Amino acid sequence: MSDWTSTRLGDTVEFIKNGTTATQLKIKSPKLVTRIETIADGEVNLRKAGFVAESENIERYRLTTGDILFSHINSIKHIGKTALIRSDDEIYNGMNLLQIRPNRARAYPSFLLEVLRSESFRSEVRSRAKQAVNQASISIAQLQELEILLPPLPEQKKIAEILSGIDCEIEAIYKRKKKIDLVLQQTIIEATTPHHEAGWREYTIGDVVDFQGGAQPPRATFKFNPEEGYIRMLQIRDFKSDARATYIPLAQCKRFCTSKDVMIGRYGPPNFQILRGKEGSYNVALIKALPRDNEELSRDYLFRFLQRRDLFLLMDSLSQRTSGQQGLDMDALKEFPVFLPDLNTQNYICSSIDSIEAISQGLKRKAQSLNHLKSALSDQLLSGRKRVSV
Helix, strand or coil, X not given: CCCCEEEEHHHCEEEECCCECHHHHCCCCCCEECCHHHEECEEECHXXXXXXXXXXXXXXXXXXXXXXXXXXXXXXXXXXXXXXXXXXXXXXXECCCEEEEECCCCCCHHHHHHHHXXXXXXXXXXXXXXXXXXXXXXXXXXXXXXXXEECCHHHHHHHHHHHHHHHHHHHHHHHHHHHHHHHHHHHHHHXXXXXXXXXXXXXXHHHHXXXXXXXXXXXXXXXXXXXXXXXXXXXXXXXXXXXXXXXXXXXXXXXXXXXXXXXXXXXXXXXXXXXXXXXXXXXXXXXXXXXXXXXXXXXXXXXXXXXXXXXXXXXXXXXXXXXXXXXXXXXXXXXXXXXXXXXXXXXXXXXXXXXXXXXXXXXHHHHHHHHHHHHHHHHHHHXXXXXXXX
């Protein structure tokens, strides 16, 4: 590593402070303005950009190829979000984003992007940032003092190519997954809609399904680690992650669900989530959906039917916003029509849908695996512990 140098970030880049405030004007023109929402994992998502009006000093905020956007004022979790400008389209920097212009004699822009996106750099930013309740900020002066490692430019370029190549593969996988998910949505609608009524029985959801709301004891009884005599209390978030698991006294468990039960998220956003796969007590944000007659309607078929896109759109449009949350219109849900085939057909439909979903889940796992690989490889390549041939 004798040819690698440790340097201050401020000696490697030029910082251009906050951009134009004209984004609020939303005047339709070719000039797009970046916002915090436009930074999407290293890239700029211009579909979320605002418009900018003509002004005398607008050119000072012009972004060019190789510039890097850095979110220095954001939530504690998202401070340090970074994106690289890859074209010379007419794009201007907006508020609360720093424009970073690398000195190309010292730093290859794509390499510097990987440095700023690395977990070690992000951790350093978070440790130095001034934190409030829901927001953190770091000053240009603090960023200038952060130390980074720079290999020779040819090695920087090679490292950037390797890491960006993994990103491209991950992006391609997610594009395939998005297509499969669209097929899945359409298949659920087509498979649960009779093409002819022979053998299918017509009901409303309320005719064949019972709903049981959740409950929870006072917050003072909560534990955040498993203990004897306690049971997991499920909230909507727990069906996606176990990161913030909560436990309550078993004696105070008033509502219980198994991993096979069909659960509905009562509030949003997103509104009307259809969930399953966890066991425990469930709280007031969840409703359990139970077939009244298991010989008439299987839980698996109920789970798939409730995932219909047209049902979701109806529930979402009818939701009432109260206290910042969207409430579920239970009357409309119960009145929604459902056609039921015999149980064998229900099982066949669910098996077919499961096969498509398995492809989607396989792609998701592959992308996650590549993300883990990139994280480990990035740590080695950006620290010089692993060298590349150029």
